Amino acid sequence: xAQVTQNPRYLITVTGKKLTVxxxxxxxxxxxxxxxxxxxxxxxxxxxxxxxxxxxxxxVPEGYKVSRKEKRNFPLILESPSPNQTSLYFCAxxxxxxxxxxxxxxxxxxxxxxxxx
Amino acid sequence: xxxxxxxxxxxxxxxxxxxTLSCTYDTSENNYYLFWYKQPPSRQMILVIxxxxxxxxxxxxxxxxxxxxKAAKSFSLKIxxxxxxxxxxxxxxxxxxxxxxxxxxxxxxxxxxxx
Numbered sequence: 001x002a003q004v005t006q007n008p009r010y011l012i013t014v015t016g017k018k019l020t021v022x023x024x025x026x027x028x029x030x031x032x033x034x035x036x037x038x039x040x041x042x043x044x045x046x047x048x049x050x051x052x053x054x055x056x057x058x059x060v061p062e063g064y065k066v067s068r069k070e071k072r073n074f075p076l077i078l079e080s081p082s083p084n085q086t087s088l089y090f091c092a093x094x095x096x097x098x099x100x101x102x103x104x105x106x107x108x109x110x111x112x113x114x115x116x117x
Numbered sequence: 118x119x120x121x122x123x124x125x126x127x128x129x130x131x132x133x134x135x136x137t138l139s140c141t142y143d144t145s146e147n148n149y150y151l152f153w154y155k156q157p158p159s160r161q162m163i164l165v166i167x168x169x170x171x172x173x174x175x176x177x178x179x180x181x182x183x184x185x186x187k188a189a190k191s192f193s194l195k196i197x198x199x200x201x202x203x204x205x206x207x208x209x210x211x212x213x214x215x216x217x218x219x220x221x222x223x224x225x226x227x228x229x230x231x232x
Contacts, residue, residue: 031218042121042208042222043162050217058219090162098214101171103150106218108162 002027004109006091012115013081021076021112023091029107030096032074036060037088037111046089049074050097081116088113119144121211123223130199131231137184138194138226140209146170148214151185153194156206156225165207168192170214196228204230 004025013019025032033048035058045058049068063085065077074093078085089112095104120143130136142151153165168176168185176183180197196203209223 033218035220040126040224042210042224043220044222045219048217048219088160092162092220094218097218098150098212101148101169101214103167103169103212103214104218105164105167106220111160111162113160 002107004091004093004107006089006109006112008112009110010113012117014117015082016080019078019081019114021078021089021091021114023074023076023109024072025074025091025093025107026072027093027095027107028071029093030071031104031106032068032091032093033058033106034064034066034074034076035090035092036085037090043090046076081114083116086114086116119146119149119211119213119221121209121221121223123207123209123226125226126224127227127229129229129231130196132199132201134199135195135197136199136228138196138207138209138228140192140194140223142190142192142209142211142221144190144211144213146213146216150212150214151183151192152210152212152220153181153183153192154208154210154222155203156208157202157204162208166194199230201230201232204228 034046035043091109
């Protein structure tokens with residue numbers, strides 16, 4: 001089954017304790033990205049990757065790191081989590097970039113609920 | 118930068134009736150895509166409908182249709198014959214063409230379908 005998976009689905013941690021949220025897709029997609037969802041703000045992009053070893057910042061990258069060593073995986077790293085990073089996190093992937101007249105659907109993972117105490 | 122605004126934080130509708138969710142956006146781009154996503158209590162993000170800006174015809178997917186007004190930068194979603202399973206958070210989203218795949222989302226509208 002074609003899908004984007006995330007682990008863990010739920011995580012409660014304490015301030016300053018490094019954590020990694022994994023994201024994996026089995027569709028051979030080139031593009032992957034991370035979003036966070038907060039009430040009233042919708043989803044905002046944190047980081048994205050257009051291919052292996054190519055990553056770039058989205059709108060809210062502060063406090064996060066990513067890596068893309070393999071095409072299928074795109075982990076999100078919080079080196080020193082803080083309470084303002086308590087949020088719902090989504091990984092998404094798509095086959096390629098949208099052109100002027102072509103579009104590839106983005107597939108979202110199931111979400112990771114993170115609480116930082 | 119693009120912005121997307123959903124002015125209705127919450128709405129409700131009776132089962133079998135029709136409801137319209139509003140969305141406005143701001144952009145100086147000419148090539149872009151607009152989307153409505155549904156997020157049920159399971160939190161999964163589900164694409165409901167997509168509209169290409171270069172297409173004048175409004176998109177339709179079964180009971181879901183949009184009213185795309187490019188000059189007014191308005192993109193509303195109409196749900197006909199509402200069903201209990203339509204209860205969810207709905208997000209309007211914008212994506213520039215030829216400029217990466219970043220989706221810019223509105224704040225969402227929580228829709229409750231009442232029996």
